[in-house]
Amino acid sequence: MSLALKSFHLFHSIMAAWQNCDVYCRDSLITSHFCPGRSESLRNPWIDHVVLWCCKHVSALDGIYVEAGVFTGQTARIIQGELGDASQLWLLDSWNGPDIGQNHAAGATITADWNAVFDSVTAKFSCDERVKLVRGYVHATIESVPNQPVRFLHLDLNSAEPERLVLDTLWPRMVRGGVVLHDDYGHRGFEAQRKMIDAHCTLNNIMPLVMPTGQALFIKP
Numbered sequence: 001m002s003l004a005l006k007s008f009h010l011f012h013s014i015m016a017a018w019q020n021c022d023v024y025c026r027d028s029l030i031t032s033h034f035c036p037g038r039s040e041s042l043r044n045p046w047i048d049h050v051v052l053w054c055c056k057h058v059s060a061l062d063g064i065y066v067e068a069g070v071f072t073g074q075t076a077r078i079i080q081g082e083l084g085d086a087s088q089l090w091l092l093d094s095w096n097g098p099d100i101g102q103n104h105a106a107g108a109t110i111t112a113d114w115n116a117v118f119d120s121v122t123a124k125f126s127c128d129e130r131v132k133l134v135r136g137y138v139h140a141t142i143e144s145v146p147n148q149p150v151r152f153l154h155l156d157l158n159s160a161e162p163e164r165l166v167l168d169t170l171w172p173r174m175v176r177g178g179v180v181l182h183d184d185y186g187h188r189g190f191e192a193q194r195k196m197i198d199a200h201c202t203l204n205n206i207m208p209l210v211m212p213t214g215q216a217l218f219i220k221p
C-alpha cells in the first residue's frame with residue numbers, strides 16, 4: 001500500500017472513531033440521561049460526560065456535593081440530576097466575578113450582569129430544596145458549607161488561591177471514594193491551578209487523572 005493510501009486510511013479511521021465517539025456521547029450518554037443543561041450551551045459534551053461519570057461514581061457514597069464556581073449553573077444542573085433524595089448540592093459563587101487581588105487565570109475573567117445571572121440561577125434551582133446557593137467570595141462563605149461528609153467537589157473558580165482554600169477545607173471531610181474534579185487543570189493560562197493541584201496530590205500520594213478536556217480528577221483514598 002502506498003504511503004498516501006496508508007495516510008488516507010489512518011486519517012479516515014481517526015475521523016470515524018472521533019465521529020462515532022462524538023455521536024455516542026451526544027446521543028447516548030448526554031441526552032438520554034437527565035441533563036437539561038445540555039440545551040443551554042454548545043460546550044464540549046465530553047466535559048459534561050466527565051461530570052456525569054463523577055456523579056455516577058459517588059452515587060452510592062454518603063455526603064454532600066459541592067461546586068465552587070457556578071456561574072449560570074450548567075454543571076450544577078447535571079449534578080442536580082444525579083442527586084438522591086437525601087443529598088444536598090452546595091453551590092458557592094461570588095456571582096460577582098473573581099476576588100480583587102486574586103491571581104485569576106489569564107483570559108478567564110467573565111464579564112456579566114452578575115445580578116441578572118444570580119437571579120437566573122436562583123430561579124433555576126428555587127423549586128429544589130436540596131440545592132443551596134451561597135453568594136459571596138469563598139474566603140468569606142466556605143464556613144457556610146455544613147460540617148458534613150463530602151462525596152463530590154467540583155472546583156471551577158479559575159483562581160488558584162480560592163480553589164486551594166476550598167480544597168484544603170473540604171478534603172479532610174471527603175469520604176473514601178469521593179471525587180474532586182478540577183475543571184481547568186490542563187488548560188494554557190491555568191498553570192497556577194495545576195501547580196496547586198499537583199502539590200495537593202503529591203502531599204497525599206495520589207495521581208490525578210488528566211483528561212483531554214482539560215479536566216483532572218482524583219479520588220480520596
Ligand SMILES: C[S@@+](CC[C@H](N)C(=O)[O-])C[C@H]1O[C@@H](n2cnc3c(N)ncnc32)[C@H](O)[C@@H]1O
Nearest residue numbers: 069070071075093094097098137138156157162
Ligand atoms: C468558570 S465560572 C464557573 C462555571 C461553572 N462551573 C459551569 O460549569 O458553568 C467561574 C465562576 O467562579 C466565580 N468566582 C471566581 N472567583 C471566586 C471567588 N474567589 N469566590 C467565589 N466565586 C468566585 C465567578 O464569579 C464565576 O462565576
